[in-house]
Amino acid sequence: MSPQSVLVPLFKLYLCGIKVLLYQIFNRSFTLPVLPKQNGRVAIVTGGTRGIGFETARHLASLGMHVIIAGNEREEGAAAVRKIHEEGTEGTAEFVFVDMTSLKSVRHFVRLFRDRGLPLHVLVNNAGTMMVPERQTEDGFEYHLGLNYLSHFLLTNLLLDLLKRSGKPGCCSRIINMSSATHYAGVVDMEDLNRRIQYSSHGAYSQSKLALVLFTYYLQEQLTASSCSVTVNAVDPGMVDTALYDNLWTLVQLLKKPVAKILFRTPAEGASTAVYAAAASEMEGVGGCYLYNGQKTQSAGVSYDSELQAKLWKKSCQLVGLQEA
Ligand SMILES: NC(=O)c1ccc[n+]([C@@H]2O[C@H](COP(=O)([O-])OP(=O)(O)OC[C@H]3O[C@@H](n4cnc5c(N)ncnc54)[C@H](O)[C@@H]3O)[C@@H](O)[C@H]2O)c1
Numbered sequence: 111m112s113p114q115s116v117l118v119p120l121f122k123l124y125l126c127g128i129k130v131l132l133y134q135i136f137n138r139s140f141t142l143p144v145l146p147k148q149n150g151r152v153a154i155v156t157g158g159t160r161g162i163g164f165e166t167a168r169h170l171a172s173l174g175m176h177v178i179i180a181g182n183e184r185e186e187g188a189a190a191v192r193k194i195h196e197e198g199t200e201g202t203a204e205f206v207f208v209d210m211t212s213l214k215s216v217r218h219f220v221r222l223f224r225d226r227g228l229p230l231h232v233l234v235n236n237a238g239t240m241m242v243p244e245r246q247t248e249d250g251f252e253y254h255l256g257l258n259y260l261s262h263f264l265l266t267n268l269l270l271d272l273l274k275r276s277g278k279p280g281c282c283s284r285i286i287n288m289s290s291a292t293h294y295a296g297v298v299d300m301e302d303l304n305r306r307i308q309y310s311s312h313g314a315y316s317q318s319k320l321a322l323v324l325f326t327y328y329l330q331e332q333l334t335a336s337s338c339s340v341t342v343n344a345v346d347p348g349m350v351d352t353a354l355y356d357n358l359w360t361l362v363q364l365l366k367k368p369v370a371k372i373l374f375r376t377p378a379e380g381a382s383t384a385v386y387a388a389a390a391s392e393m394e395g396v397g398g399c400y401l402y403n404g405q406k407t408q409s410a411g412v413s414y415d416s417e418l419q420a421k422l423w424k425k426s427c428q429l430v431g432l433q434e435a
Pocket residue numbers: 156157158159160161162163180181182183208209210211236237238239240257258288289290291346347348349350351352353354355
């Protein structure tokens with residue numbers, strides 16, 4: 111591994127971070143409009159036990175939804191559900207275990223969910239990790255690729271027929287993919303998706319977040335072509351003070367702490383664009399967007415490359431064992 115292969119992605123990712131922070135210095139967090147009640151609707155939020163996912167789950171439940179918090183931390187999940195119910199929220203929440211580093215666990219989660227015969231109106235693909243030292247998931251995928259992208263790719267595809275059946279014209283089901291500004295620094299290397307040749311945790315994270323944007327655009331094209339009442343959008347929450355930064359190097363962590371207090375968004379602020387995409391009337395029937403601070407924004411140029419989108423889709427189907435649609 112050459113020093114350049116580590117330093118270039120690191121530099122690009124920190125540059126993205128600085129740009130976001132500068133934006134956050136001069137722009138207030140997006141304020142949600144009044145959202146319509148969501149009673150009778152069902153949502154799944156992966157990684158809803160804490161951070162942005164928890165705040166998304168909590169807000170959707172407050173609008174009357176039944177929210178399934180899907181995660182791999184049982185105690186944190188139980189506490190999250192308790193907290194939502196203690197607030198006397200209009201909707202309900204429950205925790206269901208899923209380990210997004212295991213395709214077997216994803217399939218098991220989907221089986222359990224389907225057996226209950228519930229509809230599904232909102233799927234928030236939020237669970238994620240960042241800057242994990244080189245390691246692999248149970249299925250042998252690079253950790254960020256497997257957890258942040260491939261498991262969500264499988265989850266979405268296994269739930270797609272249910273989302274289609276639950277949506278109606280004028281009342282679409284909605285998929286939200288939690289991306290990040292780091293996708294602007296991302297490179298999807300089709301020859302080395304698992305980063306076996308050159309590993310950098312920064313590059314691996316950015317790649318997983320770019321993959322989510324490519325996936326969003328390709329899926330929306332398919333949904334539109336088959337006139338389905340389902341939309342899919344990618345969301346960028348900004349820089350948010352959460353446990354996501356726990357894997358930063360110690361020195362960077364020390365520097366980050368005071369900066370985060372002043373300049374990072376709170377988890378509730380970070381969740382606002384995802385909640386907007388999931389529930390706002392303004393987003394009815396709107397898909398294929400990259401949303402930042404409540405607005406449609408241009409994503410990285412490469413994310414609009416339809417050839418790359420199709421190649422990644424095909425490869426992802428192979429990797430997770432899905433027949434290509
Ligand atoms: N915090 C930020 O500044 C920021 C910026 C851009 C994007 N994001 C994205 O937002 C999402 C949420 O991150 P966050 O900032 O709230 O961090 P967080 O660490 O607080 O939350 C991550 C969630 O994912 C869950 N998770 C981790 N591994 C899992 C696994 N194997 N199986 C199931 N669930 C698992 C965690 O339990 C937790 O609930 C992530 O996808 C992250 O990439 C965050």
